[in-house]
Amino acid sequence: MREKDLNRLWEEEGCRNLLNSFFTAPQLDTAQKERIKGLALKKLAAEKNGAEEAGAAELQASETWKSRLYDKTKTLWWRWHWKLGIPLVLLTLMIFIGAQIPLYIGQNASFTSDGVSEKTAGTAEERQNTFSDEQLSPNGAASSAATEEKSGIMLDNSDVSVYLPPDTTTPPADSSLAKMITYNLNATIQVNNIADTINKLQQDVLQMGGYVVNSQQYIKESNEYGHFTAKLPADKYESFRTTLPGIGKIVSQTQTANDITNQYYDAQTRLQNWEAELGRYTEILKQAKTVEEVLKIESYLANIRQQIEQLKGQLRYWNNAVQFSTVQIELQPATTPILQVTDPWQLVSWLKTWKAVQAAVLKTISTTWNVLNYLIVGLSYIFPYLVLFGIFYLAYRLIKNKRAKKQKNN
Amino acid sequence: MTIGYSFEEIYEELFPAIYRFVRVRVPASEAEDLTAEIMVKVWRSLAGLGEKTSVQAWALRIAYNQIIDYYRSEKHIPVFSGKDQPDFAHLTPDHAEQLTMMSCVKETLTKLPASQVAVIQLRIVEGFSAAEVADILGTSRQAVDSLLYRAKKRFRKFYAARTTGGKRL
Numbered sequence: 001m002r003e004k005d006l007n008r009l010w011e012e013e014g015c016r017n018l019l020n021s022f023f024t025a026p027q028l029d030t031a032q033k034e035r036i037k038g039l040a041l042k043k044l045a046a047e048k049n050g051a052e053e054a055g056a057a058e059l060q061a062s063e064t065w066k067s068r069l070y071d072k073t074k075t076l077w078w079r080w081h082w083k084l085g086i087p088l089v090l091l092t093l094m095i096f097i098g099a100q101i102p103l104y105i106g107q108n109a110s111f112t113s114d115g116v117s118e119k120t121a122g123t124a125e126e127r128q129n130t131f132s133d134e135q136l137s138p139n140g141a142a143s144s145a146a147t148e149e150k151s152g153i154m155l156d157n158s159d160v161s162v163y164l165p166p167d168t169t170t171p172p173a174d175s176s177l178a179k180m181i182t183y184n185l186n187a188t189i190q191v192n193n194i195a196d197t198i199n200k201l202q203q204d205v206l207q208m209g210g211y212v213v214n215s216q217q218y219i220k221e222s223n224e225y226g227h228f229t230a231k232l233p234a235d236k237y238e239s240f241r242t243t244l245p246g247i248g249k250i251v252s253q254t255q256t257a258n259d260i261t262n263q264y265y266d267a268q269t270r271l272q273n274w275e276a277e278l279g280r281y282t283e284i285l286k287q288a289k290t291v292e293e294v295l296k297i298e299s300y301l302a303n304i305r306q307q308i309e310q311l312k313g314q315l316r317y318w319n320n321a322v323q324f325s326t327v328q329i330e331l332q333p334a335t336t337p338i339l340q341v342t343d344p345w346q347l348v349s350w351l352k353t354w355k356a357v358q359a360a361v362l363k364t365i366s367t368t369w370n371v372l373n374y375l376i377v378g379l380s381y382i383f384p385y386l387v388l389f390g391i392f393y394l395a396y397r398l399i400k401n402k403r404a405k406k407q408k409n410n
Numbered sequence: 411m412t413i414g415y416s417f418e419e420i421y422e423e424l425f426p427a428i429y430r431f432v433r434v435r436v437p438a439s440e441a442e443d444l445t446a447e448i449m450v451k452v453w454r455s456l457a458g459l460g461e462k463t464s465v466q467a468w469a470l471r472i473a474y475n476q477i478i479d480y481y482r483s484e485k486h487i488p489v490f491s492g493k494d495q496p497d498f499a500h501l502t503p504d505h506a507e508q509l510t511m512m513s514c515v516k517e518t519l520t521k522l523p524a525s526q527v528a529v530i531q532l533r534i535v536e537g538f539s540a541a542e543v544a545d546i547l548g549t550s551r552q553a554v555d556s557l558l559y560r561a562k563k564r565f566r567k568f569y570a571a572r573t574t575g576g577k578r579l
Contacts, residue, residue, distance in 0.1 A: 010534055010558075010562060015534075015562075015565065015566075015569075016534055018511065018515055019515065019530060019531075019534050019535055020534070020535055021508075021512070022512055022515045022516065022519075023430055023434065023531055023535040024430065024535065028425075028426055028429065028430075032442070033425060033429075035442065036425070036429070036442050036445050036446050036449070037418075037421055037425075037446075037449075039442065039443065039446035040417075040421070040445075040446040040447075040449040040450050040453075041417070042446075043446055043447065043450045044417070044450050044453065044454075047450065047454075064455065067455070071475065074475070074478075075548045078478070078548070079548065
């Protein structure tokens, strides 16, 4: 029905004749026709020769198959070329959403690693504080802070220099006496495997004749962390410190050396004095006649004994602190490497490049995803305005239509 | 390739329509070579031709694809090649009126989209059915019908404007 209508439409005004005569206007030239035929035959012959050389039948089969495939893809592309992008984009989005959860965690980890390192720094400081409190508590009389030398250097992982306490500031009571110095080491190290590292550290410490005070492992934000405290014989301290770079990447390292020579010998002298006093009072006690005298002297003696005990405890503690150095190590998981070439002449391993590439790709994907999220959030911000706009537009259309109808009726 | 026809027979049958289709779309310098190429392709692919399709439509489909290939670098297939046109030199001065009419049609067709011109030529001039044209151009029947309808509207609009602007009507 429609076809007939269309045909009739074209019949009007002699259109069909006009077009017929236009398209067929220059009558086909027989000479030209023969020429083209010759050309075609030549091409066929050339093709045939080529085909025969390459094995005719096989080529033909594959050619028709190939050309059909080619035709199909071509028409598909011509018809759908931009629309094909939509499912592609959707597919990528789905993959994004699918990969979102692990991505999110990965991102979190990279964010928190900084925070954690800060925190561990804090706790390390705290520990140091409690440590020095402990150090002070047994001896109330020791007004140590003034004489104590304490210094820490936060080091880059590259150059680690040992802090040595200055000799001159507080000369010991007697230069012939041995120096009493305690060493503390705080380090934060990034390692690949926390548990293995802790095991290795424990073995090292035991081999060197030290002992493990505390070792713990914990999981935070899907990452593992570790904390390790040990006491090492003072003479092994230096050799242990040099093994640290082999464990992992040293993020920070603080060494503290306390020169307690003065306090130590002070305390020793005071102990001797108290002991002498103890002896004297014991003598006096023997000479006491009345109960009152005995009680009085006993109370003095009790006080002296207490002082002696305190000093002895303090000295024992210091002996231990001097003989055994304290080592505190925070263990962090190794973060995603960002390829930084510090020395242009040093070759960078492929593994690093590959890791950096992975990190870069993940970053881009997560950024894209986040941008999409922001877009959606932004859209919801303007949503009320959109609704308003839609209502106004609808009203406008209605009014316009009504007016048009009125005009028509008029 | 035993299909019962010789190359000459096929050539005689198909050449006029194909050449008419090619020569309005491709510069004359290329038209001959392209037509020969199409004929070779048609001849070669006849083996894979099913019973249901008409040979003519099949051949024109190949021609259409070949022209698309030819213009692949450009996005749209020009209706006319622009430079050299089927000349109307065979028309004597006596046919001056016809000559004006022809150039008028030509100008009108230039203003139409390529797809509409293709539909006009295939349906009106070559007499293919809507389904066949749809097959040739790789679209649907409905699309062909609507193209033809719109082509008619536009053609009449431009053609009327041309002729009333001139001496006729």
